[in-house]
Amino acid sequence: MAVDYAVIVVYLAGMLAMGWWGMRRAKSKSEFLVAGRRLGPWMYSGTMAAIVLGGASTIGGVGLGYKHGLSGAWMVFTIGLGLLALSVFFSARIARLKVYTVSEMLDLRYGGRAGVISGIVMWAYTLMLAVTSTIAYATIFDVLFDLHRTVAIILGGAIVVAYSTLGGMWSITITDMVQFVVKTIGLLLLLLPIAVVKAGGFSEMKAKLPDEYFAPFGIGGETIFTYVLIYTFGMLIGQDIWQRVFTARGDKVARWGGTVAGTYCLVYALAGAVIGTAAKVLYPNLGSADDAFATIVKDELPMGVRGLVLAAALAAVMSTSSGALIACATVANNDIWSRLRRLGGRGGGAAGGADGAGHDEVRGNRLFILIMGIGVIAIAIALNDVVEALTVAYNLLVGGLLVPILGGLLWKRGTVYGALAGVIVGGGAVVGLMAAYGILANEPVYYGLLSSLATYLIVSLVTRPTDEAVLAAWRRRLAGETDEESPETPSAPAVPVG
Numbered sequence: 001m002a003v004d005y006a007v008i009v010v011y012l013a014g015m016l017a018m019g020w021w022g023m024r025r026a027k028s029k030s031e032f033l034v035a036g037r038r039l040g041p042w043m044y045s046g047t048m049a050a051i052v053l054g055g056a057s058t059i060g061g062v063g064l065g066y067k068h069g070l071s072g073a074w075m076v077f078t079i080g081l082g083l084l085a086l087s088v089f090f091s092a093r094i095a096r097l098k099v100y101t102v103s104e105m106l107d108l109r110y111g112g113r114a115g116v117i118s119g120i121v122m123w124a125y126t127l128m129l130a131v132t133s134t135i136a137y138a139t140i141f142d143v144l145f146d147l148h149r150t151v152a153i154i155l156g157g158a159i160v161v162a163y164s165t166l167g168g169m170w171s172i173t174i175t176d177m178v179q180f181v182v183k184t185i186g187l188l189l190l191l192l193p194i195a196v197v198k199a200g201g202f203s204e205m206k207a208k209l210p211d212e213y214f215a216p217f218g219i220g221g222e223t224i225f226t227y228v229l230i231y232t233f234g235m236l237i238g239q240d241i242w243q244r245v246f247t248a249r250g251d252k253v254a255r256w257g258g259t260v261a262g263t264y265c266l267v268y269a270l271a272g273a274v275i276g277t278a279a280k281v282l283y284p285n286l287g288s289a290d291d292a293f294a295t296i297v298k299d300e301l302p303m304g305v306r307g308l309v310l311a312a313a314l315a316a317v318m319s320t321s322s323g324a325l326i327a328c329a330t331v332a333n334n335d336i337w338s339r340l341r342r343l344g345g346r347g348g349g350a351a352g353g354a355d356g357a358g359h360d361e362v363r364g365n366r367l368f369i370l371i372m373g374i375g376v377i378a379i380a381i382a383l384n385d386v387v388e389a390l391t392v393a394y395n396l397l398v399g400g401l402l403v404p405i406l407g408g409l410l411w412k413r414g415t416v417y418g419a420l421a422g423v424i425v426g427g428g429a430v431v432g433l434m435a436a437y438g439i440l441a442n443e444p445v446y447y448g449l450l451s452s453l454a455t456y457l458i459v460s461l462v463t464r465p466t467d468e469a470v471l472a473a474w475r476r477r478l479a480g481e482t483d484e485e486s487p488e489t490p491s492a493p494a495v496p497v498g
């Protein structure tokens with residue numbers, strides 16, 4: 001394993017080096033949180049694909065393939081569909097808003113007062129998303145170094161917290177591009193063909209496995225519908241995803257770069273399912289389906305290649321973890337802490353997306369990433385079940401925020417009171433129903449979403465319409481106009497990236 005260890009160590013050292021590079025570049029709030037809003041199509045596509053394809057999509061996707069065959073691709077497939085829908089229908093408008101958080105968008109659309117409550121729900125989602133990614137380090141480092149679970153979480157989490165704290169979105173962007181390349185080579189170009197060959201090819205796989213392993217809907221219609229509801233819609237509104245949209249250089253980059261990333265997700269989904277199906281042929285009696293990835297990597301790949309593929313799995317986890325961490329810290333600082341400090345009467349939201357006091361803004365956001373990172377590591381050590389934590393995250397996001405966000409983008413008659421009521425009722429219903437039916441039940445997100453929709457529509461219709469001046473300002477922002485010259489001019493030369 002010496003060669004494999006060397007590959008992993010070089011990879012981890014490179015991540016820290018990228019953090020140091022990002023620290024030298026991130027000199028303003030815009031540079032630190034959204035990479036100066038100037039990523040070009042190639043870098044934007046790579047980083048967007050990297051953040052949405054994490055440990056659940058890689059290790060979990062292979063596990064679903066092991067358990068259900070080719071239809072195990074549906075979970076990751078619905079993630080790709082969500083990213084495609086976001087990119088084609090909404091990303092251009094989102095990028096033109098020039099904000100930092102989803103809550104700032106809600107304040108712009110509804111005229112303030114929606115930010116803190118929506119920020120708390122979004123913070124809970126991003127926190128749990130970061131925790132699930134951090135827990136996944138235990139699996140990977142256990143395979144690599146036979147480390148104790150707690151030590152593995154601390155090691156992996158500390159590296160991500162370090163480079164994210166140092167350089168913010170610039171560090172995360174550069175590391176995500178490296179991680180995208182490593183994942184593409186490790187999973188698609190190496191593990192996929194090797195796994196199929198080792199299993200005897202597709203004809204041998206079909207001969208040894210039941211027919212349902214090759215049925216496109218074998219996983220079940222209700223499961224696919226739930227995946228669409230949680231993951232496809234979740235891609236439309238998550239702060240971690242929107243914060244990447246904010247990094248795009250312009251409308252076309254956001255639309256076409258995101259479309260490329262979404263298409264890549266569809267290919268990645270099928271690859272993971274095929275690898276899992278091959279693992280079922282090779283190891284029909286594994287104790288857990290989630291062990292399929294680590295087992296086939298350990299037993300079937302030559303040294304060096306094995307290290308690269310494990311680095312690819314580590315890359316998948318790190319990209320999602322760092323993206324969720326900076327999203328969590330951005331929401332905590334900009335949507336919750338900063339707003340609570342202003343409750344003394346100095347006005348509503350921070351909806352302008354303005355860059356504050358330069359280095360002070362960077363220092364404050366850097367501090368929040370460090371604090372949130374330490375908290376995420378502590379929670380990850382305390383929790384064991386990744387699936388439950390991820391389900392809680394997406395149930396809260398979709399049940400509490402989907403309707404107010406999409407309603408704001410698509411329905412002129414929606415009001416701030418309807419939005420607030422939708423967040424509170426939908427989020428509360430999700431929490432209550434998870435307690436009644438169980439965290440993994442489908443009912444919480446079904447009924448939570450329906451209650452949020454009904455509440456939003458009724459309250460919006462019975463309350464005063466949003467002020468026309470607010471809507472006019474909203475339309476100007478959607479058109480890419482600003483009320484004043486943006487102070488986000490980067491200190492580095494504004495050279496397009498990617």
